Amino acid sequence: MVQLLNSYISLVIERVTMTDEQLVKECVSGSQSAQKKFYDLFAKKMMGVCLRYTNNYEEAQDVLQDGFIKVFNKLPDFESKGSLEGWVRRIMVNTALDAYRKAKKYQKDVDVDSVGFMLDSKDFIVESINADDLLKIIRAIPEGYRVVFNMFAIEGYSHKEIAEQLGVTESTSKSQYSRAKKMLRKILIEKNFVEESERGH
Template sequence: METLSYQDVNHHVIDRCRSGDHRAQYELYKLYSKAMFNVCMRITNDYAEAQDVLQEAFVSAFKNLNTYKAEASFGSWLKRIVVNASLTAIRKRRAELVPMDERTVGEVADETSEDDTEWQVERVRRAIQQLPDGYRVVLSLYLLEGYDHAEIAEVLEITESTSKSQYSRAKKKLLEIMKAPQFAG
């Protein structure tokens, strides 16, 4: 069976990086750093830590560029490295997922309404930052990064039902934060 290959629009820059061209590395960094920094921020919730994680992720990507097989976009490959580096940083902080009873999956009703669509993006972003690490990571990976619960379970080394529980609890906690009087405005 033939392996399909993805032709990345930046393949010429990637090829130059593989040959040791430092200008090409900087060019690739400029192309992807802002988006990857946003991923780091959503997961680590700490500006300085996100900067460190981003730098470490790019160093790792450049060192391991020979493992990029163009089976998906370079951005997807790099994002996986960034997500893993961000999660490693969180683990180093000894952040633990909130323990959940497996029976709680599905017990929390989806409390969104049409009024929820009027929330401002900045308020939601601030509310997400207030979530405990475990909730924020699962919510970010699921909603913002597009991972499914099976992928989250694999990356975080938890069960799929724990991922679903964390996500459900994160949504509920997020709504509580958004509705709190001290959070208004």
Template structure:
């Protein structure tokens, strides 16, 4: 069965088609949730809720992007909403007045592993961590990040630059063995 046919059946509330589509994407979407939430139960809950949202809004899917990309956006937004609800007292500074120069140098020393980079990203303050994750790991640009996080593009650029600088410091400390 072609993806388009499967989606059309899902739009008509065909439960078997919905289960097939769910089984096709559930593991990948769970991995996306885990990257943000770091908790198995929370990731499973958010993934399930994301599929429910997706099936309810399936009529809004216009095939301008792949279904997986559309669903991934729902999952990421759900993760961010979950984290925001968990941290409602988080104060965000307006950084839109700052001019940022583009610095696309993400090179790190070859001796630093992917796992060390992921651990260092987890140590970043939340306002930097999510922008870095969306940009570096998920591949979104500043326009998309600004929409997802409901911030201005200049704020996204500022937080990415600052997050990248802190990430480099963390990785240097890791390499030199000064971090505990």
């Protein structure tokens, strides 16, 4: 009886501590339980990614669904050399960008020159802002600016990579990012997350 219990405990521990490589292998082999575990593991985080690139929850759900279809189709190609979450995230971002490009032509020149605020990177580490509020603030800026801001400040793309992905020049990417920072700074001040006296010069 004790031996049976120990065997059961060992099995549970093995399932809990399954590595990313093992999980991918089981998903590729067609295990539905592994695929469900994979989805449950990443769905919430990836939904957050999709929400930042879309205009509403329904659009984000569509991107998430399309993204996971691509993820499962590409799983056999995952080489376990880097982070599995990072790999899934990159596919989700690319799926969101595909949806964005299909939806509308990239926004270029919106007159926000009258917004005289500069946003320093430190302003995004504001303890009083929870994840939901930060998401709402980011989604409050025009879609074109939001996409560039997400790619550069959050996903870590270079302006050269952004330009290639969106079919614009590097200078346009930099301009969009600068204007996004100004608009976000303005919103942060309006919502009293940042003091107006802290504005950059």
